[in-house]
Amino acid sequence: MAKTYNNFQGQVLNQNITLSIKEAGKTVETIKKAEKVTKVISTIITYAFIVALALLVIFPFYWMIITSLKSLDEITGMSTGGRQTYFPEIVMWSNYVYVFQKFDFSTYMVNTVVVAIFSTIGTLLTTVFAAFAFSRLRFKGRETVFAILLMTMMIPGEMMVLSNYITVASFGWIESDSQTLLQAYACMIVPFWVSVFYIYLLRQNFKQIPNELYLAAKVDGKSDWNYLWKVMVPLAAPTLISISILKFMGTWNSYMWPQLVCKNEAYQLISNGLRGSSFTNADTGITEYGYRMAATVLVTVPLFLLFVFFRKYIMRGVGRAGIKG
Amino acid sequence: MLLEKIKNLLNSKKSAPNGQSEAAVSLFDTGIPDIPQGYDQEKDVVVRLVGKKPTKSYRVSGIDDVASKNNWKAWLYLAPVVILVSIFLLYPLINTIYIAFAKEYSYIKGYGTGLTLDNFGVVLGLKEYVNASGQRATETNFVNFAIPNTVVIAFVTVPLSIFLALIIAVALNSIKWFQKFLQTVFFLPYVTNGIAIGMVFAVIFDKQGIINNLFHTNIAWIQNAEHWTAMVPLCIYIVWNSIPFKILILLSGLQGVDKQYYQAAQIDSASKGKVLLRITVPLLSPQILYLMITGFIGAFKEYNSIISIFGAPSTAGSGGASTEKNLLTVVYYVYDILEHDSQTMIQYAAAGAVLLFAAILIFTLIQSKVSKSRVYY
Incomplete structure (x- = not known):
């Protein structure tokens, strides 16, 4: 044809x-x-x-x-x-056997996990409360406060580091000779309990929950507190999981702040441990790259496992948040 | 009166829960007005009956929460955030700006003797300062290295990574098999420890490493490298590290594009390059603009990659005798002072941070201006 x-x-x-x-x-x-x-x-x-x-x-x-x-x-x-x-x-x-013996993996690991868990819990609590207030409750100055919070997002975190350093120093948390583990933890956890971006993210999520649910809960005699934990938090669970994972990854990767505030190497986090460990042969002065790479594999693998199990949450969270940690 | 009492009795009977006897109700009866339970749309209130004792069996609740304009409880919910933001966000901001402008700032006292622009002058190398050992010196690192390095990193890595991310995203969007798998592979650099992979790049670009081996060269990329040679592995690493996020954003943008545009182009038998330039890029312009701005802001704040690859702000390494910190960036300059000279030089770090803040602020303002006035389709 x-x-x-x-x-x-x-x-x-x-x-x-x-x-x-x-x-x-x-x-x-x-x-x-x-x-x-x-x-x-x-x-x-x-x-x-x-x-x-x-x-x-x-x-x-x-x-x-x-x-x-x-x-x-x-x-x-x-x-x-x-x-x-x-x-x-x-x-x-x-190489791996040597690294496990030489590199104090467990200490850094414990520090990192403790800091990650407590800063994540703190962040989740403040984020949930604030997002609830901004999305569901009415009060004078709501828009003003929210606008101020959003404006702080423009300020680079590096700008605050300097002054926060002075602040934690004035709390007496970073005395170079008498710093305790608890103080070091406090330095690495407390300043990171608020993330304006996560508040914004969760507020958007909360706003999508229909108002009828709130009124229904009121008719059933639920208080605001009950409604928040029994209805809103379960409905926003995916966002909360994304926030937790990103926060954990942030702690795993954080380097500079722990480096500044930890006066004892034993208090530092995994990235500091990795960068600080010199796998240098004392006799020849040559860096033992094999040991070094074995250590980097050990630091990278946990993140990969996290990614394998939570791929969906990580990619969605990153897609919307667009920030590390 | 009697009539009302009977009426009330009947009402309370209606609202009495199952299993509660009539006698029990009448025992406590004090006269309950006829208020229907539930949401009253006219008054905008929620009404419900609470409590076991019928004397207290009605209460109008929900007014506070739904209708009130000033709910003190909201401030309870906000308290942790307000306190933490004040201490760790707003106060530091004001304090940093103050320190940057403070005259003869004392770290121990926490204040200076007045306001001045000298700190900026010192940072920019226009004025001498007294260093830790009491000698007069001129700060050259900021002007000679921190600013040029930061600018080069920003203007090389941002366009390059956006370009690469764009073609990868377009290619990923056009394939059928293994799309999800390849997408995941390209996302991998995001879920890594920056320090760890930086050290891998140091091995790859080692003098005896694979790069020199492949290209039969003998260039010192890392240790004792020339200033601008060291920028090559650095920029490659930054591009590698920043591509996943950009692909993710562009791909989600592409998936939202209406297929009709491409069908129309097909009818006009437009070439693939033309389709990319004339249809895809303009349609993705909001995403590209967003990536440009966030990319520039991120590049202005680059320091982590230098620590991870070089271990120190100098190609000579931390053990080198040279005090020339040729790999400083603006943020690294601030951190370097904090780590080593926080007692004596913190005001210069503050001045550097304020300059960074100003640059970022300008970029953010440009973004909001451009995204409002120019939509490309």
């Missing part, structure tokens, strides 16, 4: 094909065929392109893992004639 361009009218709908002036003189079949070929080629190119970029993106992870299993000679190219190998010639599990 080869038909020329001149009488293609009427074919368009049946063949489900779009023709344009450029294609004048061609038959429907050749156009179809050409389109199919272009489609296959462009699909292949797209996949090749995207897979290549994906490989580039995961390359650092791959390199981290294989380097953590190499001997120092292989990493520096000494045993391979200056050539880098893409898979360890001798798999050195002993």
Whole structure:
């Protein structure tokens, strides 16, 4: 059924094909065929392109893992004639054994988890209360207070660090010779109990809950307090889970503030431990990259597990929040 | 009177819960007016009967919560936030600005002797200051390194990462198989410990590392690197780290685009590049604008990547004899003072922080102006 361009009218709908002036003189079949070929080629190119970029993106992870299993000679190219190998010639599990012995993983881990849990609980409580007040209760100055809070979002956190440092110092929490673990924890937890962005996020979520539910709860004799915990919090659970995970990730990654306020290395968090640990050979002065990479693998794996289990919440939370921690 | 009492008795009988005897009701009866339970739309109140004793068996509640314009309970709910925000957000803001302008600020006393612009002058290298060992010195790090580094990082990484994120997002959006899987792969850099991966980049760009090996070069990228050479691994790392978020935002933008635009372009047999430039980019302009502004603000605050790759604000490392801190950024400058010279130089850190704040404020204002006046479609 080869038909020329001149009488293609009427074919368009049946063949489900779009023709344009450029294609004048061609038959429907050749156009179809050409389109199919272009489609296959462009699909292949797209996949090749995207897979290549994906490989580039995961390359650092791959390199981290294989380097953590190499001997120092292989990493520096000494045993391979200056050539880098893409898979360890001798798999050195002993790197991990060494790191577990040398790197005080458990101390940093405990510090990080304690700080993460308490700062998350505090943040969730203040966020829930504030979001409830802003979304459901009426009071004088509600819009003003909310506007002031939103404006503080523009201020870079780095600006406050300096003054917060003076503040916690005036509380006597960072005396370099007498700081206790509890004071160090307080420094790392209390200033981060409020997140204006999470309040904003949860308020939007609370506002979507229909007012009829509130009135129904009132008729049933529920107080505001009961209504908040029995109705609103369960309904907003996904947002709260997102907030908790992002907060946890933030603590896991925080570096500068703990570095500033912890006067004892044993009080610091996992990132500080990782950066501060010098896996340097005392005799030769060469950094033992194998040990170092084994330590980075140990720090990265928990985050990956978190991501595997809570992918949905993390990606949705990030999509809306757009901030780390 | 009698008639009313009978009426009340009947009413209370109606509202008496099941199982409660008539006698019990009449025993406590003191006359309950006929108030229907539930939400009264006219008066905008919720009415309910509470309590076991019929004497107290009605109370109008809910007025406070629903209709009142001034609910003191709300302030109870807000108290933790108001207190914490005042101590850790508003007070620091004012205090930092004050310290930046304070004359002869004393860290121990917590105040200065007046107001001045000298601190900014010192930070910008226009004025001499007395350093910790009592000598007069000129601050050169901020002008020579912190500002240029920050500007270079911002103007290299932000456009580059947005461009890459855009083509990856468009490609991801056009494929059918493994879309979710690949999307997850591209998100991976987001869920990492910044310090850990920075150290991996240091290994990759090591002098004996894989990059020099692949390209048969022998360049010092990290240790003892030239100032601008060290910017290469740094910018690559920042781009790598910032792409996932941008892809996520652009992809969700793309999924909201009406397919009709593309069908119309197909009828006009527009080329793929043209479709990308003339349809996709303009339709995504709100997202791109948002990413540009947040990207610039983020790049102005860059310091974590330098710590993670180099371990110190200098290519010579922390153990180097050189005091030239050639990898400082604006924020790193502030932190560096806090970590090492908080007693004597905190006012200069404050001045640096105020300059950063001003830059970010200008960018935010531009954003709100642009997003209001220019919508691209």
